[in-house]
Amino acid sequence: MIESLEGKRGVPRNRPPFPVTQGYLNKPTVVNNVETFALAARIAVYGGDGFAALGTKQSKGTKLLSISGDCLRPGIYEFPFGVSVREVLEACNAQDTQAVQISGAAGTCLSAKEFDRKIAFEDVATGGSVMIFNRQRDLLEVVRNFAHFFVHESCGFCTPCRVGTSLLKNLVEKVYTNHGTADDLKDMSYISQVLKTASHCGLGQTASNHIADTLKKFPEIYHKRLLVEANFEPAFDLDSALEDARQITGRKDEMAYL
Numbered sequence: 001m002i003e004s005l006e007g008k009r010g011v012p013r014n015r016p017p018f019p020v021t022q023g024y025l026n027k028p029t030v031v032n033n034v035e036t037f038a039l040a041a042r043i044a045v046y047g048g049d050g051f052a053a054l055g056t057k058q059s060k061g062t063k064l065l066s067i068s069g070d071c072l073r074p075g076i077y078e079f080p081f082g083v084s085v086r087e088v089l090e091a092c093n094a095q096d097t098q099a100v101q102i103s104g105a106a107g108t109c110l111s112a113k114e115f116d117r118k119i120a121f122e123d124v125a126t127g128g129s130v131m132i133f134n135r136q137r138d139l140l141e142v143v144r145n146f147a148h149f150f151v152h153e154s155c156g157f158c159t160p161c162r163v164g165t166s167l168l169k170n171l172v173e174k175v176y177t178n179h180g181t182a183d184d185l186k187d188m189s190y191i192s193q194v195l196k197t198a199s200h201c202g203l204g205q206t207a208s209n210h211i212a213d214t215l216k217k218f219p220e221i222y223h224k225r226l227l228v229e230a231n232f233e234p235a236f237d238l239d240s241a242l243e244d245a246r247q248i249t250g251r252k253d254e255m256a257y258l
């Protein structure tokens with residue numbers, strides 16, 4: 001954001017230095033969201049003790065949640081930290097919930113077994129986004145949307161994220177269209193891990209969370225679409241891919257064919 005404000009291409013800066021010492025035009029800069037300022041105002045009015053009386057030991061106060069998806073009462077809710085996912089679902093009248101995506105596409109996908117987990121820094125930390133998917137949803141379609149989203153969002157600065165998000169999108173697409181095999185699922189796990197550990201910034205490091213989470217917690221959404229009769233199906237036709245090169249170079253000799 002600060003790079004963009006300075007008229008440069010919006011790629012992440014190396015840190016340190018942090019914006020608080022060298023931010024916009026190398027001056028100390030505060031980058032906070034509106035929720036933080038709103039809570040600071042409340043603390044100024046009511047005092048720190050009143051604020052700290054709400055929430056949990058490590059997560060004081062309240063949290064704004066932006067709830068969307070399959071529920072009767074979507075909207076912005078304020079809960080004390082420590083509220084369970086189940087209580088959140090009850091408050092917004094969500095029925096027959098299959099999965100809850102916390103913190104947006106880059107966040108955590110919770111299965112029904114985890115609905116007693118708490119919204120708090122010590123358990124399920126969140127920026128505030130809660131997406132609810134009921135059992136009528138095709139969860140792999142959700143994964144597919146997220147995978148396309150990250151290809152678009154990757155700024156292209158570093159290879160693991162630029163290439164990895166595209167590879168993952170292609171593999172999800174392959175499984176979604178019933179051409180995937182067990183090997184493709186292994187590749188997805190491996191590439192997810194590479195993104196997590198080798199990407200330059202938080203976007204790439206979290207861009208495969210939805211795939212890693214759903215592979216682990218909802219393996220059936222992948223397995224039911226796999227090709228059962230094949231261990232491997234190529235992702236593309238190599239011979240037709242070579243045809244362009246043969247045309248450009250004018251080669252027709254035996255070595256130019258597979």
Ligand code: SF4
Binds near residue numbers: 011156157201203
């Ligand atoms: S991880 Fe992705 S978004 Fe971040 S710098 Fe690398 S390419 Fe850009």
